[in-house]
Amino acid sequence: MKITLRQKPLKDGNASLYLDYYDKGKREYEFLDLYLVPDNAPDARRLNAAAMQKATAIKAERTINPEGRHSRTDANRDGDKKNNTPKLTEWIQTVYDMKKKAGCSKNVLWNINHIKELVEEYLVSAKKRDPKIGRIEKNFLVNFLQYLQNDHTIAICKKDVRHLSASTLKQYQLLLATILNVAVKEDIIGSNLFGALSEKETLATPASTRTYLSIDEVKRFMEARCEKMTAAAEECKMAFVFSCFTGLRISDIRSLRWCDIQGINGIPHVRTTMVKTKKPIFVPLSMNAMLWMPKREDDTNDTALVFDKLPSTSASLNDHVRRVAKAAKIEKQISFHTSRHTFATLTLKASKDLYVVSKLLGHASINTTRVYAEVLDSTLEDAIVKQEGILEKTASNAMSASASL
Numbered sequence: 001m002k003i004t005l006r007q008k009p010l011k012d013g014n015a016s017l018y019l020d021y022y023d024k025g026k027r028e029y030e031f032l033d034l035y036l037v038p039d040n041a042p043d044a045r046r047l048n049a050a051a052m053q054k055a056t057a058i059k060a061e062r063t064i065n066p067e068g069r070h071s072r073t074d075a076n077r078d079g080d081k082k083n084n085t086p087k088l089t090e091w092i093q094t095v096y097d098m099k100k101k102a103g104c105s106k107n108v109l110w111n112i113n114h115i116k117e118l119v120e121e122y123l124v125s126a127k128k129r130d131p132k133i134g135r136i137e138k139n140f141l142v143n144f145l146q147y148l149q150n151d152h153t154i155a156i157c158k159k160d161v162r163h164l165s166a167s168t169l170k171q172y173q174l175l176l177a178t179i180l181n182v183a184v185k186e187d188i189i190g191s192n193l194f195g196a197l198s199e200k201e202t203l204a205t206p207a208s209t210r211t212y213l214s215i216d217e218v219k220r221f222m223e224a225r226c227e228k229m230t231a232a233a234e235e236c237k238m239a240f241v242f243s244c245f246t247g248l249r250i251s252d253i254r255s256l257r258w259c260d261i262q263g264i265n266g267i268p269h270v271r272t273t274m275v276k277t278k279k280p281i282f283v284p285l286s287m288n289a290m291l292w293m294p295k296r297e298d299d300t301n302d303t304a305l306v307f308d309k310l311p312s313t314s315a316s317l318n319d320h321v322r323r324v325a326k327a328a329k330i331e332k333q334i335s336f337h338t339s340r341h342t343f344a345t346l347t348l349k350a351s352k353d354l355y356v357v358s359k360l361l362g363h364a365s366i367n368t369t370r371v372y373a374e375v376l377d378s379t380l381e382d383a384i385v386k387q388e389g390i391l392e393k394t395a396s397n398a399m400s401a402s403a404s405l
Helices: 044-064 066-070 079-083 088-101 106-126 138-150 166-185 215-223 231-246 250-255 287-291 314-327 338-351 354-361 380-387 392-403
Strands: 002-009 015-023 026-036 153-157 160-163 261-264 267-273 280-284
Touching: 002 044, 015 044, 026 044, 088 106, 088 166, 106 138, 106 166, 106 314, 138 166, 215 231, 215 338, 231 250, 231 287, 231 314, 231 338, 338 354
Parallel strands: none
Antiparallel strands: 002 015, 015 026, 153 160, 261 267, 267 280
16 A cells, blocks of 8 residues: 655645555545645744644554554544534633643733633624634634734723734734644644734734833823822832833842842942843942832841732733823823833933943843944943932932822
8 A cells, every 4th residue: 555645735825734545546535634834824834844743653653554544533633533622712721720730920820811811702792602622713713813903902991992002912812822832732633723824814013112201201100199009009100110210120020139139339239130031130229219119127038029019910010000100191001011111211311322221121132122222332330320310309209299198
């Protein structure tokens, strides 16, 4: 018997892999439920290599045992097996449980749970049944992405309802694709149809932008007063302003301990290891930054967290930040990460040195920082010193106002 691995072109641009059996003048076909995506599709090289590897393995198995093609036990070719795969929302919950067991952060878990809620919302809106992941079609994915882009909204408050930003939309698309990739790795489905979507069918990658606050906007943010601010909300405001003067990511602020604040040559510094990159960072603290740190009690242990009242999820954190921004009449759509961009911009204006900003932000390559401006010479601590005084008077006034809340 001669067994040949072949490809059948499909109307959507993909190619279906199948085995061609020829024995004594008779021909038989076995479609493997494995697909090759166009070369210009996202991640095409990896997806096609994985599909070919599985197809080649099945061919090798059939060469040894040709009768195996009649057993209908192969998950990649068995239509009945497709029907036995979990529903999409069930699989998302399974991935959530897997990631929780693996010790993933609360933020990762929140995002996975939220994508499940978005799928459920879409199913209700479109009056569709929850599809089994082995039976998901391209149209389902395309329509879901279009729903997120055009129909789903978030309410900042009663009078402020917005569509999702381009970066958030792209994040959700990548998250769902990742969740389906887990099913591929677990050999529950043969391929991830996200790889088969054309560029027009997927959400466009947003242009790289760096929203930041001007000096005047930072002043207004510090002076803004919101009614009924909880301790967590107040600390979110403090952490945001602290980041405006240090450039620290929220992950590093969450993990910052009092022992990480060290005096060197009479200047306080943050000396820690970045959570995201696992690389050390060394940032001088200006007086502005020090003013926006929580007060340390006399009996506080050195290993205690500096910001110990921050909410556990990015959604809650950003919600508090946006409420303060609204009170400050800041019309830009911001998140907590805007503070890091603000630091980069203000420091670059003060130092005129892109290398300095790159070092302070902890970027592995200056190319990451190049989006902010052109390179000029200065020194790391000079940048902080020059930043000193920009908002010093306002900082003191704002802290006094916050203390009276």
